[in-house]
Amino acid sequence: MSRTLLSGNEAVAQGAWAAGASVGAGYPGTPSTEALESFARKTGVYAEWAPNEKVALEVVSGASFGGARAIATMKHVGLNVAADPLFTLAYTGVGGGIVIFVADDPGMHSSQNEQDSRNYAAFARVPLLEPSDSQEALYFTKRAFEISEEFDIPVLVRSTVRLSHAKGLVETGERRVPERDEYQKDLGKWVMMPAMARCRRADLDRRVADLAAFGETTDLNSVEIRDRSVGIVCGGVVYEYVREALPEVSVLKLGMTFPLPPALVRSFAEQVDTVYTIEEADPYLDRQLRQLGIEPGTLDLPAAGELSPGAIRRAFGMAEPELREPEEGLPARPPMMCPGCPHRPVFATLRKLHAVVTGDIGCYTLGALPPLSAMDSCVCMGASLGMAHGMSLVGGAGEKRPVVGVIGDSTFAHSGVTGLMDMVYNGGNATVVILDNRITAMTGHQGNPINGVTLQNRTSRELELEPLVRALGVEHVRTVDPHEMASVEEALREAIDFDGVSVLITRAPCALLVREHPTPYAVDVDACTACGVCIRLGCPAISKADLSKADIDVSLCVGCGQCVQVCRYGAIVHTGPACDLGDV
């Protein structure tokens, strides 16, 4: 059979499709995003971006209660948002199978924390599957739907960045849609009032016990006995690292890491001299082994961040490869806002006004980095608004500095609306800037309720921010084009001076959505006085050249003209394109 190169995310989508899932819902978040995007492109399925992960899981629950198989997708921190329905869904169980795909980010390549989603499985008492490569991502997702229905429980399928964004060869197979049972009214199962919930709570323990028994014999777990002096217990992509680093050792590969099969684990531990757990993020397996009365050996492995085959080889004292001398003292290369980014003038102005800025999650978080350095906090989706309110309540910014909460369009829809509602309801006085760049940009350009673009291009409508914000009770609402820097400053000053909650909406499309660019600019070196104002915009096209004068890289410049507006010497002028080869 021919094999296709699929990422872990694509393979999860393929598995859900093959299992006959007909509904998918999620919220974009690296490294999970492509799972739902890929699912949405398949035939015979409905897929949607929801405003947030909680809503996505609720949509999936409704589809399941109605008898269909359905999948919810999210990143690890998204599962916090969806945790509320998750815990009670463990009680109700399912109609059609429910799979919740969650992608963790050990090492925090694109996240604000490193939380280990495996803990949610034990916490909510739902089964947890951990595929180790793309082929397993497909197979395990398919099996997850079967397990969900057989044991009447939602199933977590957990990935990490090195599964989600790794590609491997996969045999794909066909789709089979199972017969659907019609919805049956059943108060004892679907209505979790205390009396019914108590019954389901007891039933949940029975289901988890059944799952543990299932784990003893399922092909999702496998025992590989080789050299008996060392036995490793592991799951997920870490299994691949172990096989690469230690090809001779015995391995208990756990594909289902909650609940653990006690007899299988004990029997493995008895067959080897020393048993070790190897895992990223939390000592999750280690704790479970200890609960079973097994004392794993200790290894010197990093407690945070990612593992690699090399880290495992080192922990076992194996010979290090011969290394070239690393090159020290190189400048760091942090990510940055693109040339022409509409967020840049807003942060340049906030810096000028010495605002204390509570920030949020998105490309605009880059406004915290030099040279803009115009964001003071970033915690979680939607936090900017509640935090701006809290900080202004206690006068935390001092008398002279305004407090401004800055949030993107998609993040505002995700969980900013309630923060703004709170601010108005409780008579707050902070200023809010909504950066509406018409897209969910950082995760790779997804639609959202504000721009009205849906995942499968179904007809929708844009959510108009101005009437929404006014309906929440905000009296001062203004909208400006962020590329017009004088208007941004004037509007921001007005909003800050307003006594009460004020909202400034800055609206211009993400620079990467703009296909046709005006002529790029260049620096007239005779006119340039090396004042450095344009450099402090932090545009990747502008650099400090000889005698500290500015230089513009015409191959990067998109002609947005932001720098022209800050130059007081008329030193930034038009020039011709760099490599004019037409439309290629």
Next chain:
Amino acid sequence: MSDVVTVMLAGVGGQGTILAADVLAKVAAAAGLDVKLSEVHGMAQRGGSVDTVVRFGERVYSPVTDPGMVDHLVSFEVIEAARRIHYVKPEGRLLVNSRTVQPMPVLIGDSPTPFGMEAVLADEGAVFIDADELACEAGSPKSANIVLMGALSFGLGFDETLWREVISARVPPKTVEANLRAFELGRQACERGECEL
């Protein structure tokens, strides 16, 4: 495991390392090998330092690699090559696009401009190729990544037809011709001995 070849593609977010890696992985798969690829999306893609790893052979376990384990480092940018020099095996190959993109701390004067990077890399045996220039010559400034794949292909032994088939299927339809030319120009640069192994 010793038959597994590890290629690291390094560059600056947005330079097209992901597409190039995808092409390489598909060529290896078409040649009947097992293959794994690992990349990073999200925050780093906004102009940050990025790398993608492609590993192929009879049976590949880990999608990621470690210092001292890379057979071929293909860097789309000079500083990013220097940043990963210790990943390359002593006998490994370094193929570097002779282009420097200064990172933000340098652009704004917070960090000194690194000097002499080319010389350091040349000492380590790096071979330079002007991929951006050749990409312009091929007809698409965005095809520098495929120029580099052309240069890399000369050292890997996969059939040239496989490369052409995969590139044609993988790049946007309007750019197939330019990308095939880019591949050819990269490969020829090596055939002429301008990027000797």
